[in-house]
Amino acid sequence: MNYGIVGLGLMGASLASRLMELGHNEVYGFDINPLTIQIAKDRNYITEGSTNPEELLDRCQIIILALYPTQIQPWIEKYQSSIQVGSILMDISGVKSNIVKPCQEILKYGLELISIHPMCGRESRGIEQADPTIFDDANFIVVPTEKNTHSSILLAEQLGSYLGCTRVATLTPLEHDRMIGFLSQLTHVIAVSLMNTHDNSHLVEYTGDSFRDLTRIASINEDLWSELFILNKDILLDETNQFIDAITHFRDVLQAEDIEEMKRLFIQSTERRQLFNK
Amino acid sequence: MNYGIVGLGLMGASLASRLMELGHNEVYGFDINPLTIQIAKDRNYITEGSTNPEELLDRCQIIILALYPTQIQPWIEKYQSSIQVGSILMDISGVKSNIVKPCQEILKYGLELISIHPMCGRESRGIEQADPTIFDDANFIVVPTEKNTHSSILLAEQLGSYLGCTRVATLTPLEHDRMIGFLSQLTHVIAVSLMNTHDNSHLVEYTGDSFRDLTRIASINEDLWSELFILNKDILLDETNQFIDAITHFRDVLQAEDIEEMKRLFIQSTERRQLFNK
Known part of the structure; x- marks a missing residue:
């Protein structure tokens, strides 16, 4: 499965970089800043990238939204028409109750959003601070709702282990x-x-x-x-x-x-x- | 000069141990607990020790009081008659204003108390937790009052460097x-x-x-x-x-x-x- 990483800040770029390290051939990166895309390509954090998600989104089956929390819903509204039916979206927002359900409600038919929280943020920001090792030994929380399928929950849990997080847990949004x-x-x-x-x-x-x-x-x-x-x-x-x-x-x-x-x-x-x- | 260390808890035993490491032949240890004295001797933290300060105090020229703050003044009152005139006392209490001046006021003629604070305490306690490396790279504060001589202030500052503390500073009790x-x-x-x-x-x-x-x-x-x-x-x-x-x-x-x-x-x-x- 091909990954799309939306937002190449500290977390998004670290994620992309870890996936490339793990041998993925197709990791697509999206960011509003063309310089950030260029840095990500130069450092081999992504296979290809664009400031316009519409260009490459249809190649991605797992799309991870590493955006600021309030940008997630507007992004989905704007770009979900470019996403293949059957794809899985994941957000990595640091808060869940006020983000996940509103986003799940506006999803088009055939898309699923499963919420995850890799607990490995840093005091710094931006692609310059990206580091694939932040996932090592970190907590990884999967935050399903009643809208999620068993298979997507399992996929999210497996992603946590795959990234190198050693403790993968499941909590409700409120927990x-x-x-x-x-x-x-x-x-x-x-x-x-x-x-x-x-x-x-x-x-x-x-x-x-x-x-x-x-x-x-x-x-x-x-x-x-x-x-x-x-x-x-x-x-x-x-x-x-x-x-x-x-x-x-x-x-x-x-x-x-x-x-x-x-x-x-x-x-x-x-x-x-x-x-x-x- | 010979050292006497009064109270062989975490700080006192670490101090004694560091002085012995530095090659002192005469480091005397005092503690109310005979088992603590035995451990200190077994581990070569001290040359000799006693539960009764009167026995060995007259061999010491520098006496470091590593006691709980409220025990310092009673200890001085009880044992200063056994201390050689010309000796220097140092307390390592973590607070100063309410300790140093009252103690200085009751000192017998010929004794001087210069206050020091090696800022390297730990969350643990007792001789079992003693470790001479706690002084490495630590702050060491000398806290003189108007009762102190220039030579004892210098002696205290030199002790800080000698123990391995890298930053030696002088502050008033209130500072x-x-x-x-x-x-x-x-x-x-x-x-x-x-x-x-x-x-x-x-x-x-x-x-x-x-x-x-x-x-x-x-x-x-x-x-x-x-x-x-x-x-x-x-x-x-x-x-x-x-x-x-x-x-x-x-x-x-x-x-x-x-x-x-x-x-x-x-x-x-x-x-x-x-x-x-x-």
Whole structure:
């Protein structure tokens, strides 16, 4: 089966590059920027590419949409007439509930969209940062709905393993978005807010690994992440409010010098964190 | 000069072990636990040790107090009569303003306390976790007061380099505690509060490196850190309140779907974080 990769940013170009590494002869790439297409061809990330999807789409049986979340539905509306009946579309959007079902509803007869999330994004962006090894050892989530066939779910799971992801799981859109809301989005809110707490440039020379680890994800693609946050707004607000409650409680415990409760909180966090050791 | 290391926990035993590695013939170790002394001797971390400081203290010219912060002043009161006039004491406490000056005030004539902070603590505790390499590439802060002589400040700075720390800096107690309040203590409050936000054990299998990095320091020695937090209470409360303000602002921006302000916050955090790249 031939792949079409739509959007050759960090994720799309990494995907294309990994597929080419695996020996595929036909990986087609699409991007609005002709320079990006040229780089992808020069680096052998794709067999052929175009800024106009209509030119090559009919050669692809699996089309992976590596677009910003809000671009997915407009892209499908505009270009699905050029896609062969029987093809499978996959989106790799970082949020699902508000993306997958609306897109599935507008699909023409004979197309299927199965949603996937390779959890291996980076703080950087663009084809220059593409790297096929980001899939190695990553989590790969398949997010089916009642519109999906058993065979497309299986195909998506196999793609995850094939790309090199070691943990392939299946979640509903809501389960996915709750998991992402806590593990990824809330942690980004925290890192961004910590860097924004006050000017801290005078502290650079004293910084150790803990602070660097905690704030690495404060480097963030503002266009992508504002979309991801707004699209998962209710869940992320809930998680953020729960975290604010937890840290406000800690602040109150410190204010009151309630050492027993402080120790209980430390012991609880230590016990919970032990589960997450690799 | 002979060293005496008081308290052979993670930090004290690592210090002793590094000094022995460097070829010192006389490194004396003190601990309340006889088993700890035995382990230190078996592993060649110390030349000789005792549970009773009075036995060996008069052989030491540099005495490093690797005790819990609240134990430092009582230890000095109890044992300083056994210390040779002309000796230098150093404490490695993680907070300074509420420790150093009270200790300096009770010192007998002929002793000097110069405060140091090798910034290389770990999430673990105890002699079993000792490791002389923790000093390599670490920050080492010397924290003098007006009671200190030029020669003892120089001695402390030289010790930092000698132990293998690559960045040796000098700060006042207040500067030190403000720096630690933001870079270390607030980050621990955040990691602990994130783990305590809600039960998250069902999410273990989906966790990526970002979440692991951010919560590593949620594993915490509850006895030590409750002391460190209470002793730096005013500064840590101020930092925590500023962070709560920052994340509450982010929450409000998300609630209002104020995309322009959200992007501004992302861009600011990204720019600030770039300074901290190694």
